[in-house]
Amino acid sequence: MESGFFEKNAVIIMLGSAGMLIMASTLVGIYLLSRRKILDQQKEMDISAEKHRAELVISEIETLENERQRIAGDLHDDVGMTLSALRLNLSLAFAQTGEGSVKNAVYMQCKDLVDNTIHKVRQISHGLVSPELQVLGLNAAVKALCESTEVSSGVHFHFICTNMFARPDAKTETAVYRIVQELINNTLKHAGAGTIAIEIIQKQDDLYVSYKDDGKGFDTTVTFSSGLGLLNMESRVQLLGGTFAIISAPGKGFAGEIHIPSAFAEKNTIPYHEDPEGNTYRHI
Amino acid sequence: MHAVELLASWLITWSPAALILPLFLAIRVFPKAGIEARALAVFVFIASAAEAVAGVLWYSRLNNLAVLHLYTILEFFSLSFFYYLCLPGKVIRSVITVTTVLFLAFSIYENLFLNGMRIFNIYSRSAEGIIVTLYAVLLYIKEINAMPSPRTSMLLWSNTGFLLYFSGTFFLFIFDNSNDPDAMSTAVYKEFWAFHTLLMIILYSLISIGLWKVAFSKKMQ
Numbered sequence: 346m347e348s349g350f351f352e353k354n355a356v357i358i359m360l361g362s363a364g365m366l367i368m369a370s371t372l373v374g375i376y377l378l379s380r381r382k383i384l385d386q387q388k389e390m391d392i393s394a395e396k397h398r399a400e401l402v403i404s405e406i407e408t409l410e411n412e413r414q415r416i417a418g419d420l421h422d423d424v425g426m427t428l429s430a431l432r433l434n435l436s437l438a439f440a441q442t443g444e445g446s447v448k449n450a451v452y453m454q455c456k457d458l459v460d461n462t463i464h465k466v467r468q469i470s471h472g473l474v475s476p477e478l479q480v481l482g483l484n485a486a487v488k489a490l491c492e493s494t495e496v497s498s499g500v501h502f503h504f505i506c507t508n509m510f511a512r513p514d515a516k517t518e519t520a521v522y523r524i525v526q527e528l529i530n531n532t533l534k535h536a537g538a539g540t541i542a543i544e545i546i547q548k549q550d551d552l553y554v555s556y557k558d559d560g561k562g563f564d565t566t567v568t569f570s571s572g573l574g575l576l577n578m579e580s581r582v583q584l585l586g587g588t589f590a591i592i593s594a595p596g597k598g599f600a601g602e603i604h605i606p607s608a609f610a611e612k613n614t615i616p617y618h619e620d621p622e623g624n625t626y627r628h629i
Numbered sequence: 630m631h632a633v634e635l636l637a638s639w640l641i642t643w644s645p646a647a648l649i650l651p652l653f654l655a656i657r658v659f660p661k662a663g664i665e666a667r668a669l670a671v672f673v674f675i676a677s678a679a680e681a682v683a684g685v686l687w688y689s690r691l692n693n694l695a696v697l698h699l700y701t702i703l704e705f706f707s708l709s710f711f712y713y714l715c716l717p718g719k720v721i722r723s724v725i726t727v728t729t730v731l732f733l734a735f736s737i738y739e740n741l742f743l744n745g746m747r748i749f750n751i752y753s754r755s756a757e758g759i760i761v762t763l764y765a766v767l768l769y770i771k772e773i774n775a776m777p778s779p780r781t782s783m784l785l786w787s788n789t790g791f792l793l794y795f796s797g798t799f800f801l802f803i804f805d806n807s808n809d810p811d812a813m814s815t816a817v818y819k820e821f822w823a824f825h826t827l828l829m830i831i832l833y834s835l836i837s838i839g840l841w842k843v844a845f846s847k848k849m850q
Binding site: 366384 | 776801
């Protein structure tokens, strides 16, 4: 019997198997190409959806900030001015009635009430838009926030600002200020903490913010997913290309770390405010 | 000895070693993985057991084709179950069920009346080849939109193995003349079986990759 490929059925098997394998390989190739195309499209759609979400968050934050500014302006310009005028009129009335009058006690009470109201309106207005933040920058604003909160709440604050020789751009300052404000509010509302420690550090072009309290803490897996406040903070940081990490556990207090890269890059920074006498507000 | 013949002999002798890695992975995957990966592991267990028994009979110089006949049925059952799990839909699952029953009837008929237990079951092997090839094509169509995951990887790697093996060996089985001693020389026959062995090694290698993706993913699927 002759040996070789030309035996009975050998050619058919060889060609048939080769043909089937080529068809199968072609099918695998077509499948892989189509799949890559579909996955690329899916990725593009995901990127587009993520971009849209980011735009919505930016728009929401901008609207919120504008609204805060508008309300703060109205409070300061309208309500504040009216209250100031009322206080002046009360003082004039008090001066005209003379000492020892029975009405004096009522006038004094009214004056105290107006003073308190003016103080509260100013507090609300400053809470909505921090004048320190706009004029003096993040460092001064957070320091003022710590001081005022320490007085009103009785919680002890440790605030340190290290190596900050410039101001980041307004968006970064506002975002970080709002996050710190929100974190302090959370601590006061839920943590029952005795001490809050805040540190702001500039390392080259990057901004680091560390926030710690010695409160009762919480389970991050539960609270982070359900808490809108924490998610908003994370969104704010993500919009700046940064990261926001929290560490907490029941009974272990709370720690939050914010890192904003390139916050002090030359294109981003704004100079410290300088008054006509040449004094800068870098160190406060 | 001619180099090709030498390579063919080497492949045929050492091909069972290709089952070691998938067997190890199947043992690892079986207790925790999802049902599809388990079905694939069952296929590997059956193949390993059949290979072991056939090997023992071969070295005892006994005809081991009866093992192949039984293996063909069990292999088809395990693959049908695998594709039954992977291909959703009432119609397709009914088709798989009916096909499996018909295949069993056909295999028994071939073993009893057509070729007998002591010679090669070419019709069952060929039928199995074309049916599994069709299942593999259907699974590609079904999985084209699936997002990447260890499960998807496992399905796609193993499915590619089945497609290449069963489509590549279809002509080998259907035109096999080993039952006719005058049809083909031993040398050519050996070359063809070496080709079959090569496809089998590719199949087990691809199954190994698939099982590996599941075995070493964070969460077995």
